[in-house]
Amino acid sequence: MNETSPADSPAPAQPTGRIVLLTTSHRVAPGLLSWPAWQALHAADRVLCADGAHPQLPYLRDAGIVVESGSPSAEELVGECAGGRTVLVVATGEGEPALTDGLARLAGSGRVAMPELELLPASYDLPGARLLDLVQVMDRIRLECPWSSQKTHKGLAKYAVEEAYELVEAIEEGDREELREELGDVLLQVVFHARIAEEDPETPFSIDDVAATIITKLIHRHPHVFADAVATTPEDVKEHWLRTKAIEKRRASVTDGVPLHQPALALATKLTSRVRTAGLDVPLPTGEGVGYELLALAARAESEGVDPESALRAAARVYREAVRGVEGVGDS
Template sequence: MPLRALITSAAVPPGTLTLEAWDALRAAALVVPADPDDPTALAVRESGIALAASAEPPGDDLPERLARLGGDAVWLAPRGEVDASGLPAIVGSADPYGGALVRLVSVMERLRRQCPWDAEQTHESLATYLLEETYETLEALDDGDSDLLREELGDLLLQVYFHAEIAAEVDEWTVDDVAQGLIDKLVRRHPHVFAGVDVRHAADVEANWDRLKATEKRRDSVLDGVPAALPALAYADKVVTRLRRAGVLEATNAPAGDPDDDESRVGRELLETVLAARSENVDAERALRRATRELARRAER
């Protein structure tokens, strides 16, 4: 029988293998792990199947190394690795939907251990990348480029996993805590989905969300939690949206300002533009960004 590699998913319990995999393992003259402490290797050993005394790590010369051990061998690839190192592959377990998110955890752990640049990063040093990736994602969205949007969302997702791995290393929290916190929040704030609350339209959903959020965070003002560091146009849009949802926008006096001060006048005009945009359900920040990029493209022709 030929040399073969058994590949498994990191998102599936290590002892949960296909019938083909168990049959191949039981029939093999030799089962060789890439790492004797790998979860798949441990599960195979616990099932009563003996493993070779020495491990064989991945590498271009793996087939030759295994051939020297015997002609009928199954090599246990590291759990979650899809590279069979040049050998015919037996699929022991495949990623379920969302399984790649689990594999990303192990990739991030390995990068922190083995990559000098990744190992020295901190929450603070990554801050600029988080901002850059956010804007690059918005740019892909504005361009309507679906493939680029997928790629940029991946870069943005990396930041979540990176920060979570840094926190996990000092026993603060993990990416599972991030995900579970999000799940809990979504369930709490969607009682019309998970708790039988009746809603008639999207405005009811938004009202419930704001009410529950204010209760959870014990906020005294409808504007609590609006980041003042947002770009000015986005900040104005957020304030206007919050005031309108709370029903106090019309009762709030617009800033009068100094009629002889050009900056004050322009500020009021910009705010009026944001108010008009929001009344038409237009994101003023995105609209201006797209218009400015179109101007830049025309200038470069």
């Protein structure tokens, strides 16, 4: 019977340790990290960060975390984990592409016993976080773009109308990709105007003021959501909305606030809607000409719950396709 001497026994496998790549979002205030992130930071044997101006560093140091400045190579980092040590890397804003690529190459080579690798998000973007990026981009464009820096509210007004029509077209065509793009174009108009408004010497306001105004309005006009009012049908909601709006605006006439420069069919529809909702008995004016006939048609459509603008646009699309069919022209 052969006996194996201790010298011939395989050496016990050494623990390979752990590398944690900690990522944070620049859209979340520094220091607002998840509990698993704080646990990992306190448990790590070494904490490294290549960016000495990383916004998280003051908060980590206030919490007693020793953060070393450095950007070791993948090989050096793996070596640091020998003996079961944990090394945590606080990722910079660009991430750590050189490090992660190097670790991937090492892992694929099969030559190195790799430590456990973990990507740990320490903070997540909240819904709407990209809107902050849009505001920052708009700030820079306003300052550095020769065209954008000269624009005024009046100079941009026509674009708001154009983008709104393009949005309606995308909705009617049911094109989801186009819808997403056109919503962005409409949003740009809001952010652009708000940025210009910041520069007004007398009554400046910002995009935050715009958001605060609409938030206040929405909460106030939805007491069935944010207060103890009851609304069980869409009609109840509309009644709440109109009643609250009337109190807010204190208008002398139901026609106050109806923009006269909107498309004529939309204008006629809005006026007849206001009259019907208010319970007023105001006969339509009679007169000669197509205008009075169109007014009567708009009133009829509104009373039947039909948007005459949409109905006429749909009919015009059918007519357009008929014309193109006669011409032998296909959609490009």
